[in-house]
Amino acid sequence: MDTLNYILEYIGLFFVLLGSIFLFLGALGIYRMPDLYNRLQAGTKASTLGAMSVVLGVGLMQPNWLIKLIVIILFIGISNPLSSHALARASYRRGIRPFFKKKMDDYESQIRDER
């Protein structure tokens, strides 16, 4: 029993470290990317997996809390893509256009049809 707890604790620490690295990279992406949509891409993906991994790591180190931590993980996994989708849609409809190296935009005609 003791050895199992020991092993779980090390696995948990690994997950915590990995998650915090991803959180850091997500924030770096938010800072460095050239426009809103690319920032959303970097921010959403990296911060979702980063937060999930940190929370799971704590859950492995402290198994009594695991149920509630899994609820947090599920909630982050559902809510984070939804909010980034809502932000992307809102800002496109408000007229903020993405940065293109070579223009490729199917959505513009859809918006024009709706008006």
Next chain:
Amino acid sequence: MNIVIYIAIVLISIGSFLAFMRFIKGPTAADRAIALDTLSVIGIAGLVLLGYLFQRYIYIDLALVYAVLGFIGIIVIARYIEKAL
């Protein structure tokens, strides 16, 4: 053992500082909303980690409430950006 958790907390703090810089700089309101969203997710992870460090279960409840409120806040901001309420 605890040194790994301190390293993680330092990384998370640098990350939240970078997101905060974007929050200050962000040319449009939507950029600021994105930075706020990322800050709140980082905050959830930080709360859970601090809860483990101090061995307090109440931090987990706080993180859950913060996640729900942050999500609702971002949805409201997105609505506001789209139609100006």
Next chain:
Amino acid sequence: MSAKTFSYSQYFYTVFIIFIIWYAFTTSLQPAEIVTGIVLSLLVAYITVVNFSCCNPILITPAHIIYFIQYFFVFLVALVKANFDVAKRVINPKLPINPGIVSFETKLKNNFAKMVLANSITLTPGTLTIDVVGDKFYIHWIDVTTENKNEIYKEIAEPFEKVLLKIYGSEK
């Protein structure tokens, strides 16, 4: 959108879902908590059932559970890949991106399945769902490699949609 009518099966389904959410957020077995949860979910479901009834519930069979697990693993692999992809792009000092907005049509008809597909696409390498209009998905792609519709579909949606089609079928 579905017809905005009140039906008892839809009502109790909503009550059940709201109670599950309540229970997940409290996770305690004290009678007071459970009674409060039941009363509140009956009340909230009565107010909101007309707006919440977007999707028909499906019957879950053992085969579905296997597909759910399969979907979960497909999704997990894609999520981890997406993160290393983002990390690679962010660390690279030249920022190797070539963004564009592409579209494709889905074969799924169920609203809930469409939502799951959209969320999964957002969390996979280099793609972000901007809007869903009817059957059409609009995707912001960080690194556009092809403009051919079929290849776009194959690249972005196929691994998820294959599994979702097995669960929900292509009827409503």
